[in-house]
Amino acid sequence: MENSLKNSRAILTTAAILAVQALPVALYGQTAETAKAGRAPATFLKIKMADLKMKVVGIDNGAPVFKNDKGEFFTVNSKTGDLNFIKTEEFSRFNYIKLNSADAAKSGQASSQRPPRGIKIEQDKVQDVTIVGQDAQGHTVMKNTRGENFYLDPITGDLIFIKI
Numbered sequence: 001m002e003n004s005l006k007n008s009r010a011i012l013t014t015a016a017i018l019a020v021q022a023l024p025v026a027l028y029g030q031t032a033e034t035a036k037a038g039r040a041p042a043t044f045l046k047i048k049m050a051d052l053k054m055k056v057v058g059i060d061n062g063a064p065v066f067k068n069d070k071g072e073f074f075t076v077n078s079k080t081g082d083l084n085f086i087k088t089e090e091f092s093r094f095n096y097i098k099l100n101s102a103d104a105a106k107s108g109q110a111s112s113q114r115p116p117r118g119i120k121i122e123q124d125k126v127q128d129v130t131i132v133g134q135d136a137q138g139h140t141v142m143k144n145t146r147g148e149n150f151y152l153d154p155i156t157g158d159l160i161f162i163k164i
Contacts, residue, residue, distance in 0.1 A: 062154030
């Protein structure tokens with residue numbers, strides 16, 4: 001009887017050891033899933049433009065038009081951050097129109113909320129800017145020489161200063 005008790009104990013021990021070894025590794029050290037960040041990270045451009053100085057020379061369909069040192073005109077795609085270059089001939093067809101909020105209300109443009117197509121901006125208003133990134137709404141955020149972060153209102157072209 002004592003011999004059968006030893007045999008059954010050995011069989012039970014072996015079965016328990018084999019069962020534990022057969023379990024997946026994930027069951028050994030189950031940990032709670034790490035918590036994700038509470039807010040979404042800011043959207044940044046895919047290209048590095050921290051040292052490049054450029055000028056804002058206009059607005060094209062609500063996106064600021066930049067001019068770099070080479071004389072090239074471009075806009076930044078609000079979804080991908082890609083540069084969309086504009087031919088000089090096409091930019092020369094833009095008009096020098098600047099709507100203030102009173103003129104926009106009279107013309108009905110403020111109520112339609114449609115960004116203007118092909119507007120040039122005075123050169124002295126926004127010079128030597130650096131592209132910082134994009135905010136959640138797709139506005140291209142820039143920094144001027146005084147260190148102020150801003151974007152251009154797509155309807156009126158006014159500077160809207162923000163804190164990052």
